[in-house]
Amino acid sequence: MSAFDRDEVAGTFVGLGARRGDVVFSHSNIAFFGLPRGQQSAAGAVETILGGIFDAIGDEGTLVVPTFTYSFAKDQVFDREHSTSTCGTFAEAVRKRSGASRSSDPLFSVAAIGARASDFTADAPAECFGPDSVWARLIAADALIANLNLDAGSTLVHHVEKRLGVPYRHDKTFSGTIVENGKQRSAQAIYFVRDLERPDTAPKFEPFDAEARRRGAARNAHLGRGSIVAIRAHAVYELIESMLAVDPWFLTARAAAV
DSSP states (O other): OOOHHHHHHHHHHHHHOTTTTOOOOOOOOGGGOOOOTOOHHHHHHHHHHHHHHHHHOOTEEEEEEOOOOOOOGTTTOEETTOOOOOOOOOHHHHHHSSEEEEOOTTTTTTEEEEEHHHHHSSOOSBBBSTTTTTHHHHHHHHOOEEEESOOOOOOOHHHHHHHHHHHTEEEEEEEEEEEETTTEEEEEEEEEETTTTTTGGGGHHHHHHHHHHHTSSEEEEHHHHEEEEEEHHHHHHHHHHHHHHHTTTBBBBHHHHH
């Protein structure tokens, strides 16, 4: 059956290793699940999925989602309260939710709800993938990366690439204006970019996903018409570290083409 309900969402997350008090980070494409039983709208699907996640992790848990805008890279003002996420229906619904917190990163903002929401959104540093970025905080918390209808790859990978000093990315500084609580300020964002003129630097996460599943670090479960794949943040770091030691281009089109 393709339909699902809140209890099935909760059971799926628990089966994938979610625990009370966990921090969960999710990239998502919820349309592939289909609609929950008794629901006729995307809003109903969002509520069912959110309810199930928090049934699994409890009120003491925290959900973090990407609300990326790439504003400074597009010469746009980043308005923390109003700039629309490019990351889909689920992430945008979390961003707009009462009580949600959003970081002030003008390229890679995240939104969070739950007990530790401010821990992952407050005091966003200029360096998007640096040592105090949300990605470093997710690793410190050993967050459960639980992607909805996507593979095990996530933006966390770019933080690990920076931490390990891959040869195909470098820092680039972008400048612009951030609006917070109606007040403007000038700011900079340091993005760990790839060379867009070199096709071989394009990210390819399929080998990472395959290796994570082969090792049992990533687990997959079906829900509705779709699926969820989950892997711990520490496991992401350890797997990438081991594979880059063999091939520094493991996460790129250059490695995939070999």
